[in-house]
Amino acid sequence: MRIIAHLDLDAFFAAVEERDKPRLRGRPIVIGADPEDGKGRGVVSTANYAARKYGIHSAMPISHAWRLAKDAERQGQMPAIFLQGSYERYSEVSERVMKIIRSRVVCSDALQHKSGRSESRLYVGVEQASVDEAYFDLTYTGDFIKAEYVCRKIKEDIRKKEKITASIGLAPNKLIAKIASDMQKPDGLTIVTADQAENFLAPLPVRKIPGIGPKTGEFLKSKGIETISDVKQYSLEELQDILGKPRRLQSGSRPQKASGWGEDIYYKARGIDNSPIVEEHEVKSIGQQETFRNDTLDAGLMFGVLKEMSVKIEKKLKHSGFGAFRTVTISVRFSDFETKSRSHTLKEPSDGADKIYTEAMKLFMSFFDKRENPQNKAIRLIGVRVEKLTK
Ligand SMILES: [Mg+2]
Numbered sequence: 001m002r003i004i005a006h007l008d009l010d011a012f013f014a015a016v017e018e019r020d021k022p023r024l025r026g027r028p029i030v031i032g033a034d035p036e037d038g039k040g041r042g043v044v045s046t047a048n049y050a051a052r053k054y055g056i057h058s059a060m061p062i063s064h065a066w067r068l069a070k071d072a073e074r075q076g077q078m079p080a081i082f083l084q085g086s087y088e089r090y091s092e093v094s095e096r097v098m099k100i101i102r103s104r105v106v107c108s109d110a111l112q113h114k115s116g117r118s119e120s121r122l123y124v125g126v127e128q129a130s131v132d133e134a135y136f137d138l139t140y141t142g143d144f145i146k147a148e149y150v151c152r153k154i155k156e157d158i159r160k161k162e163k164i165t166a167s168i169g170l171a172p173n174k175l176i177a178k179i180a181s182d183m184q185k186p187d188g189l190t191i192v193t194a195d196q197a198e199n200f201l202a203p204l205p206v207r208k209i210p211g212i213g214p215k216t217g218e219f220l221k222s223k224g225i226e227t228i229s230d231v232k233q234y235s236l237e238e239l240q241d242i243l244g245k246p247r248r249l250q251s252g253s254r255p256q257k258a259s260g261w262g263e264d265i266y267y268k269a270r271g272i273d274n275s276p277i278v279e280e281h282e283v284k285s286i287g288q289q290e291t292f293r294n295d296t297l298d299a300g301l302m303f304g305v306l307k308e309m310s311v312k313i314e315k316k317l318k319h320s321g322f323g324a325f326r327t328v329t330i331s332v333r334f335s336d337f338e339t340k341s342r343s344h345t346l347k348e349p350s351d352g353a354d355k356i357y358t359e360a361m362k363l364f365m366s367f368f369d370k371r372e373n374p375q376n377k378a379i380r381l382i383g384v385r386v387e388k389l390t391k
Contacts (some may be wrong), residue, residue, distance in 0.1 A: 001194060003138040003147045004277070006169045006177035007101065007154065009094075010186035012132035013085050014048035015164040016093050028069070028080040030056055033291070035066040035082045041291045041380075049186065051080050091319070093162055094131045100157045102126050104150055105136050125277035135174050137277045144170065144193055151189055172197060175273035179208050197271035202229035209268050216243075216261070231269035239266045285329070286316045287385025295335040295378035299368055302382060303361060309384050310357040317351070317386065324349035325386035328359040332367050333381040340372060349390045360384045 009015065014029040028051035033042020040062045047056040047065070054072040056065045062082075069080035105126055125137030138147040151168045158166050167188040169180025176197055180190040192200045206228055207217040223242060225231055234242070240262030267273070288309040296302065317325065329343040342363045366372040367379065 001139070002172055003141060003144060004171060004174050004177045005136050005138055005147065005151055006129075006171075006174065006181040007134050007136070007151075007166050008168075008181045008185075009097065009132035009158075010165045010167055011046055011048045012094075012164070013046040013090055014051070016090055017083060017085070018048065019163045020089075024081060026050065027078060028054060028056075028072075030062075030065050030069070030080055030082050031085040032058075032065070032082075033062045034084060035062045036293070038063050038066040038070070039293070040066070041293060045085065050078070054080065056080070090131060093164070094128075097132075097158055097162060097166070098126065098128050098134060100161065101134055101136055101154055104154045104157065105138070125279060127277045127279060135177065135277050138170070144191055148189070148191060155187070155189065173271070173273040174275050174277070175210065175268055176200070176271055178210055179204070182208070201269065201271050202227065202232075204228050206231060206265075206269075209265065211264070211268075219243075228269050231265060234266075236263065236266045239263070284389070285385045285387040286313055286320060286322075286325075286389070287329075287383060288312050288316075289331070289381060289383030291381045292379065295380045297368065297376070297378050302364065302379070305382065306360055306364065306384065307353075307357055309382075310353040310360065313356055313384060313386060314351075314353040317389070320389070322389040322391060324351045324390045325356075326350070326388035326390070327386065328356060328363065329385050329387060330360050330363045331381075331383040332364070332372075332379055334373075334377040335380050336377065337380070338377075340367075342366070342372070343387075345388065349388075356384065356386060 013031040017029055017031065018024050018027075029048045030044055030051050031046045032044040034040050042062050044056060044058050044060045044062055044065050046058055051065075051069070054068045054077070056068050065080075066082070069082075073079045125135075127135045129135060138150055141147045141150060147170055151170055155166055155168065158164060165187040167181050167185045167190075169177040169183070169190050169192070171177040171180050171192040172194040176192050179201070180192045181188070183190045204227060205217075206212055206220050206225055207214075209228065212220070220226070220231075220243075225234075231239070240260060243261040243265060290305050290309060292301070292305070317323070326349050327343055327345040329341055331339060331341040333339045344359055344363055346359070364382070
């Protein structure tokens with residue numbers, strides 16, 4: 001049996017802002033694109049719990065969040081604060097939190113004792129899944145009670161040292177741990193043992209399964225599948241019929257496994273997940289995207305934005321520990337939301353913002369004429385990323 005924990009920092013970006021700026025404490029905070037008095041066109045990246053009471057949540061268009069905040073204000077509620085946030089400050093806090101987790105997981109006495117030597121890397125398992133999330137393997141503790149103790153210590157360290165809170169799910173695998181960490185936010189600790197797993201999952205909405213987004217959720221609902229126990233009414237073959245084929249690749253989405261969604265969801269609904277903790281989360285690409293204030297075909301404006309993005313990507317690339325890349329990929333979203341991607345791979349690894357800029361610009365040129373844009377559609381968003389990264 002495995003014992004896996006999933007830790008998720010609570011409303012992370014907003015929590016860091018509240019911590020650093022006392023005047024913000026207790027206020028509804030929305031971090032994301034500039035709302036520009038309701039005309040902004042980006043999205044919300046984090047909303048704190050006070051802002052969520054207004055119906056604001058992450059990934060929502062910032063203009064919509066702005067309207068909800070204004071509605072709340074008209075009803076006599078506290079005005080929300082909109083911030084663009086500081087990626088660098090958040091990643092510093094994130095790094096320190098990951099250190100706390102590693103120190104508690106790696107240096108525990110039980111681990112040293114069990115491995116019988118100071119070199120205990122075999123047992124170490126901390127996987128940073130995103131800036132505010134990590135999985136870690138507590139199987140070595142031997143039971144859920146000891147594992148819970150480690151989790152409480154980690155939560156306590158984070159609260160004391162970083163003055164923010166985390167929620168943790170403790171379960172027999174990554175899938176259930178991830179769902180569990182979300183159950184009692186903020187500052188939660190939810191334990192689901194192997195015996196409890198199926199009953200824990202059954203009543204939950206199918207959207208709770210990681211990977212099922214709003215679209216798949218709506219689609220399943222149209223088939224009468226709303227809860228995880230509804231999924232279990234279907235055989236593997238039936239689910240493959242309903243969902244099975246690997247989805248058509250869209251730009252930015254991750255490639256689906258050849259087995260397809262049907263099989264994936266069949267097993268997930270039963271709480272079965274053997275995916276391992278991946279110690280070094282492999283960074284495969286680094287990128288940036290930008291939504292324009294107005295849909296545009298102004299090359300000057302676009303190349304200006306492109307230049308800024310290239311500088312940011314170079315910074316992130318250095319920060320990631322990689323120095324060089326071989327592939328530059330751009331994506332373009334038109335005013336009608338059609339999205340296209342184009343890539344170019346260099347013969348030799350290259351580096352630097354200038355190179356990113358030049359390669360991306362070459363790829364963008366064809367979007368200003370018939371080659372990629374025969375209807376002369378205006379452009380809503382551009383993205384650039386570098387891939388095939390090397391040290
Ligand atoms: Mg979080």
